[in-house]
Amino acid sequence: MGDASHNFVFTDGERPVTDAVREALAPRFSVVAGRRSRTVRRTWLDTFDWRLHQAGLTLEYVSGRGPGELVLTGCGGERMTATAGGTRWPALADALPGGPLRDRLEALTEVRALLPAARAASSVTEFRVHNTDDKTVAWLTVDQMLTPVLPTRLSVTAVRGYQAQADWIARRLATEPGVTPGAVPPLDAVLATAGQAPGQYTGKVDVTLDPAMPARTALAAVLLRLLDTLEANVAGTVRDVDTEFLHDLRVSVRRTRTALKLGGDLLPPGLAAEYRLAFKWLGDLTTPTRDLDVHLLTFAAGAATLTSASPADLVPFHDHLTRRRRLEQRRLARALRSARFAKLTSGWRVAITELKPPKRGPTVARAAARIIGRAHRRVLALGGAITDDSPAQNLHDLRKRCKELRYALEFFASLYDPAAHRQAVRELKGLQDTLGTFQDCQVQQQEIRVIAGEMMAARDVPATALLAMGDLSAQIGRRERQARSEFAGRFADFASPRAQARFRALATDTSA
Amino acid sequence: MKILATYNIKGGVGKTAAAVNLGYLAARDGLRVLIADLDPQAAATYLLRVRPRVKGGGRALIQGSRELDAAIKGTDFENLDLLPADFTFRNLDLMLDATRKPTRRLAQLLRPLAGFYDVAFLDCPPGISLLSESVLHAADTVLVPIIPTTLSLRTLDQLTDFISGFDGHRPAVIAFCSMIDRRKRLHKEIAERLPAERKDVAATAIPALSMIERMAVERSPVAAFAPRSVAARAYAQLWAEVRAHQP
Numbered sequence: 128m129g130d131a132s133h134n135f136v137f138t139d140g141e142r143p144v145t146d147a148v149r150e151a152l153a154p155r156f157s158v159v160a161g162r163r164s165r166t167v168r169r170t171w172l173d174t175f176d177w178r179l180h181q182a183g184l185t186l187e188y189v190s191g192r193g194p195g196e197l198v199l200t201g202c203g204g205e206r207m208t209a210t211a212g213g214t215r216w217p218a219l220a221d222a223l224p225g226g227p228l229r230d231r232l233e234a235l236t237e238v239r240a241l242l243p244a245a246r247a248a249s250s251v252t253e254f255r256v257h258n259t260d261d262k263t264v265a266w267l268t269v270d271q272m273l274t275p276v277l278p279t280r281l282s283v284t285a286v287r288g289y290q291a292q293a294d295w296i297a298r299r300l301a302t303e304p305g306v307t308p309g310a311v312p313p314l315d316a317v318l319a320t321a322g323q324a325p326g327q328y329t330g331k332v333d334v335t336l337d338p339a340m341p342a343r344t345a346l347a348a349v350l351l352r353l354l355d356t357l358e359a360n361v362a363g364t365v366r367d368v369d370t371e372f373l374h375d376l377r378v379s380v381r382r383t384r385t386a387l388k389l390g391g392d393l394l395p396p397g398l399a400a401e402y403r404l405a406f407k408w409l410g411d412l413t414t415p416t417r418d419l420d421v422h423l424l425t426f427a428a429g430a431a432t433l434t435s436a437s438p439a440d441l442v443p444f445h446d447h448l449t450r451r452r453r454l455e456q457r458r459l460a461r462a463l464r465s466a467r468f469a470k471l472t473s474g475w476r477v478a479i480t481e482l483k484p485p486k487r488g489p490t491v492a493r494a495a496a497r498i499i500g501r502a503h504r505r506v507l508a509l510g511g512a513i514t515d516d517s518p519a520q521n522l523h524d525l526r527k528r529c530k531e532l533r534y535a536l537e538f539f540a541s542l543y544d545p546a547a548h549r550q551a552v553r554e555l556k557g558l559q560d561t562l563g564t565f566q567d568c569q570v571q572q573q574e575i576r577v578i579a580g581e582m583m584a585a586r587d588v589p590a591t592a593l594l595a596m597g598d599l600s601a602q603i604g605r606r607e608r609q610a611r612s613e614f615a616g617r618f619a620d621f622a623s624p625r626a627q628a629r630f631r632a633l634a635t636d637t638s639a
Numbered sequence: 640m641k642i643l644a645t646y647n648i649k650g651g652v653g654k655t656a657a658a659v660n661l662g663y664l665a666a667r668d669g670l671r672v673l674i675a676d677l678d679p680q681a682a683a684t685y686l687l688r689v690r691p692r693v694k695g696g697g698r699a700l701i702q703g704s705r706e707l708d709a710a711i712k713g714t715d716f717e718n719l720d721l722l723p724a725d726f727t728f729r730n731l732d733l734m735l736d737a738t739r740k741p742t743r744r745l746a747q748l749l750r751p752l753a754g755f756y757d758v759a760f761l762d763c764p765p766g767i768s769l770l771s772e773s774v775l776h777a778a779d780t781v782l783v784p785i786i787p788t789t790l791s792l793r794t795l796d797q798l799t800d801f802i803s804g805f806d807g808h809r810p811a812v813i814a815f816c817s818m819i820d821r822r823k824r825l826h827k828e829i830a831e832r833l834p835a836e837r838k839d840v841a842a843t844a845i846p847a848l849s850m851i852e853r854m855a856v857e858r859s860p861v862a863a864f865a866p867r868s869v870a871a872r873a874y875a876q877l878w879a880e881v882r883a884h885q886p
Contacts, residue, residue, distance in 0.1 A: 227754075255715070261858075262688035263715040287713030288721060 133297035135281040137269075138304025144269050144279055144613045145254065151303045152296060157257045158267065162253035167191040171246075172315045173361060174215065174239035175372065177326045182235055185314055188214070199228055207231060217368045219241035238424060240369040244325065245317045256283070256296060265296055266288035270313070280310055311493070330356060332382065335541045341484040342494035343393045345387040346386060349538045350479045353383045358472060365460045370420040373459070376415040380406050389498045393488065396484045398478060403555070405471050411602040412462050418570055419452040425567075432602040436595035443592040445597075447578055495539035500634035502532040507627070510558075510618045519569060522614065527630040529555060536633075543633055551629050558621045561613050568607035575600045641885055642746075642780040643760050644810070648794050650765035653784040653817035655682040656851050656861075658762035660874040661782070661881065663860035666719035668882075670757040673711065673720050675749075677731065677774070678764040679757040681724035687714045688858050689723045696727030700748065701734040707748055708755075716863065720756075732769045741769050748778035775802060778810040782881065784817035784845070787829030799839065813884060815877060816844035843877040846870070 137144045149158050170188040171177045179186050183202045188195055194212035199205070204565045206463040209228040217240040220232035232241070245558060249272045263286055270280040283300065285293030291338055299310040310316070315482050336345045357379035363372030384406045391399025430438035489497075509525045533555055540548055582588035620626065625639060643661070645654040658674055666672040676683040681691035689712045699705035713721050735741040749759060763774050775781060783798065785791040795814050797835045802809050809842040814837075816830040845851075850861055857864040862871040 260688050261691070263713075286715075288711060289713070 131309070132282045132284040133293065133300075135283075135300060136307045136309065136310045137279040137281050137298075137305060141305075144281065147298065147303055147305060148254075148267060151299050151306075152256065155259070155262075156264070156292075156296060157524055159255050159257055161192045161253040161255045161266065163190050164250055166248060167251050168248050169246065169313075171244045171317070172197075172217065172241040173244045173325070173509055173577050174241060175360075175368070176239065176328055176330060177244075178235050178237075178239060179232075181481045184235070185312065186232070187239065188216070197223070197228060197466055199231065213278070214539075219369065221510060221604040224301050231252055238369060239371050242368060245314055245321075245323075247272055247313070247317045256292075258292065264292040267296075272313070274318075275317060277316055277320070280316075281306065281311065294542045327358060330378065330553065332537045332540070335537070336491050336539065338490060338492035338542050340491050342390070342491045343482060344484045345491035345494075346390045346538075347479045347482045350383060351476075353379045353386070354472065354476055356478070357383070365463050367456055367460070370424060371418055373413060373420065377410065377417055380410045380413065381530065382534045382537070384410060386538060387504060389535055390494065393494060394482070402475060402478070407476075409468070409471065412459055415455040416452060416459050418574065419448055419455060421498075422446055422571055422574060423452065425571075429571075429599055429602065431599045433595060434602070436591070436598040438595075440591040440595035441599065444575075444596050447582055447587075451578070459469065468510050491539070492542055495535075495542055496634045499532070499535050499539065499630070502528065503630045503634060504537050506531070506532050507622055510622065513614070513618070515615070519565075522562060522565055522611075523569075526559070526566055529559050529562060533559065547629060551626075551633055554621050554626050554629070558617045561610050561617045565607055565610040565614070568603045570608065572605050572607070640749075640756050641780070642749065642778045643758060643780045643782055643881070644763055644774045644776060645760065645782045645784065646763045646771060646778075646798075647681045647783050647785065648767050648771075648798070649766060649786075649791070652765075652786055652810075653845060653851075654765075655686070655762050656854060657782060657784055657815075657817070657855070657874075658760045659683050659843070660688050660860045660862060660871075661878050662719060662758075662760045663716060663800075663862055664875055664878040665758050665760075665882070667862070669718065671718050671755065673722060673752065673756045673759040675707075675722035675759060677728060677770065678724055678762055679726050679729040680764070681726075683762045684723040686854055686858055686860070687713040687719075687721050688713070689721055691724050691726065693723060693727075696725050697731050698727065698734050701731065701738060701744065703748070707752060716860075719795070728764075728848045732837055735773055742772045742776050745770075748875050749777055750842040768878040775810060776805070776808065778883065780811045780813055780881070781816050783812060783814040785814050785840075786814050786818050787826045787833065792833075795839075803880065811884065812839045813841055813881060815841040816837055818847040819844050841877060841880045843873060843880050845873050845877065 137147070137527070139147055145158060150159060168190050168210075170190075172186045172188055179199075179635070184205070185200050187198045187200075188211065189198055190196075190212075194210045195214070197209050197211040199207045207228045209224060211223055214223060219238075219240050220229055220236045223229045223232065249270050251271075252269045254267040254269070255263040256267055258264050265286060266284045268282045268284065270282070272280070281300070283293050283297050300306050311319070314325055332349060334345075334348050336348065341493070357376055360372045360376035363369070364376050384403060387394075387399040387403045387406070423445075426441075426448070430441050433441075467617050506525065506528045507520070509528055513521050513525065533552070536548065536552055536555070557631055579588070579593060579596055582592070645661075647654055655676075655678070658676075662672050662674040662799045674683055674687070676691075684691045693700065693705075693710045695705045700707060700710060707722060711722050713719075714721050721812060735744055738744045740747075745761075752759065753798060761774050763771055781798070781802070783795060785795055789832040794851065795812075799812055802812065814833075816826075816833060819830050820826050831845045832839045844871065848866055848868075850868045853865075854861055867869055
């Protein structure tokens with residue numbers, strides 16, 4: 128609904144900013160006092176993976192006099208506000224007071240919590256810019272940032288319907304000595320004082336490799352990136368900020384294990400074997416909490432599928448899951464604070480940063496082709512042997528091999544044509560989704576059986592809850608059978624001659 | 640979005656003053672408010688210091704070639720926007736007549752704004768016309784300023800009879816005594832008696848005050864430039880009463 132602002136930095140030490148603006152705009156516009164100047168404290172909020180920033184949005188919690196206010200602004204001029212006094216950060220968007228702003232944030236952040244990205248204190252003064260009818264056509268905001276100390280910032284924001292006038296004002300101001308247009312957004316400026324930038328975190332393996340570089344050097348770069356991601360997610364997992372910290376940590380562990388398995392022969396003898404065991408310990412530690420997270424995250428959707436029971440009947444089951452998760456999370460947090468974990472990560476960092484390229488060895492292009500080719504052949508062989516009568520374990524094994532192939536594609540993505548790579552990943556993802564649903568359904572049904580036993584043993588369950596859990600298990604079983612019946616079609620797509628040709632093209636040495 | 644229309648067949652009874660002051664008070668309460676000035680005389684537009692011009696004129700708005708949203712201007716007050724009048728609005732009747740369902744057209748045009756405003760005040764020109772019929776169909780509540788005379792009451796009855804003949808949606812009617820001259824015994828008597836006798840007449844009456852006339856000099860709602868005045872208090876009381884009537 129709003130229009131875009133124009134931002135400037137004011138660096139003229141000779142005269143007050145208001146004098147400069149008045150001189151620049153007279154006689155067409157006059158500048159008059161608006162709201163009184165005030166000291167405001169600003170906390171910029173975003174998810175750990177910068178979902179708002181990626182969507183071109185900035186969320187600030189502004190407090191000063193009166194109740195705190197959340198302000199969401201977009202680079203296209205979108206602006207939404209809501210009072211949010213008393214919110215403790217980090218917080219999930221659903222903990223905010225109801226309204227359009229919360230709806231917008233919930234859709235963007237999903238399961239991720241909002242947490243402080245930066246903080247600042249400013250003295251803010253607002254002026255009205257009047258036309259010759261004494262009508263306010265724009266707001267001029269003078270923002271003197273006190274902590275951290277930054278140059279005075281000016282912004283011109285059009286009153287609705289007066290964007291042309293605001294644009295004229297901005298053009299005129301830009302010609303004034305000491306006024307520099309195009310100030311970086313305040314969040315960027317504040318983060319820059321600490322050597323940071325918004326959007327820095329990504330869970331992706333964004334390593335750029337040169338096809339001709341030694342494979343060991345490339346693998347070390349990938350492993351280092353994975354370790355960075357793993358470590359970046361430790362604090363959030365320990366503090367249990369949101370479920371995605373553990374998810375990203377766990378994926379980093381899995382990727383590391385895959386890299387060691389598929390590319391271990393590129394490393395010095397013994398190193399991969401030693402750390403594969405260490406990372407298996409870490410991976411196993413994360414499994415119980417993550418399984419419960421998946422269960423709880425899909426709980427409402429599962430409860431909505433009940434046919435004979437009411438979702439309310441599942442409350443004791445939900446409570447039990449929540450209690451178990453709390454215990455498992457504590458156990459996990461203890462392990463992540465342990466000396467064993469610290470030794471693992473620090474030792475691993477030293478080991479991979481000190482890796483020297485071997486005197487003789489393949490290029491990464493060649494090694495990548497070999498690794499992807501082998502992983503692809505394994506998936507084809509294992510999947511091709513699965514029939515309607517195959518045991519569930521075969522599908523689980525195939526799922527693991529698919530993950531290995533997917534991770535291998537991610538490690539070496541920068542070596543390939545992006546479109547061809549994207550297509551290969553898309554085909555694999557279709558198969559992975561079906562296998563994932565099958566596996567999740569199996570795990571959840573198993574958990575329901577175990578928990579029902581525990582609740583019975585503790586005499587802590589009403590009959591209605593047990594019946595509802597049975598109903599839920601039946602619905603999950605239905606989804607599991609559906610995924611099982613979809614498997615053949617999905618695999619046929621993945622194994623089609625055209626898809627195979629695409630993978631074979633990827634699995635050729637790009638440096639040859 | 641609640642749609643409140645200030646309407647009377649007669650002119651000069653305080654419709655615009657009511658729309659501007661109640662709109663301002665609603666915005667001050669934190670509601671997102673739009674005032675739509677449908678009167679080609681553009682009095683509300685003038686009072687809010689906006690120039691009375693809409694690109695493409697009334698025809699572009701009624702035909703839908705220009706969305707209402709694009710014609711809206713921010714006022715000097717937080718949460719208060721204005722759809723300014725344009726001199727071409729004198730032909731809104733003819734423009735509406737050229738549409739398929741003229742009496743429903745205004746409601747249709749306002750619908751896309753529902754997510755952005757909590758309240759819209761429609762300030763209507765006097766007279767009974769296709770435009771006023773369209774306004775009555777769009778409104779949830781019709782605010783009718785009446786000068787306390789027997790003839791004014793007759794026109795109020797005509798209006799309520801007319802609305803009761805609507806199929807489906809019928810707006811609520813809240814009349815209020817306006818421009819009360821305290822020196823006139825008849826005014827005083829009717830203003831005191833009416834709210835007791837009729838459910839559709841508000842208890843609050845707006846006196847004839849020079850402070851209200853001063854709005855045209857200040858070009859501002861009375862509560863913005865004279866917040867403690869009798870006039871500002873009267874409008875605040877009226878707004879409280881109108882707001883309490885909203886479901």
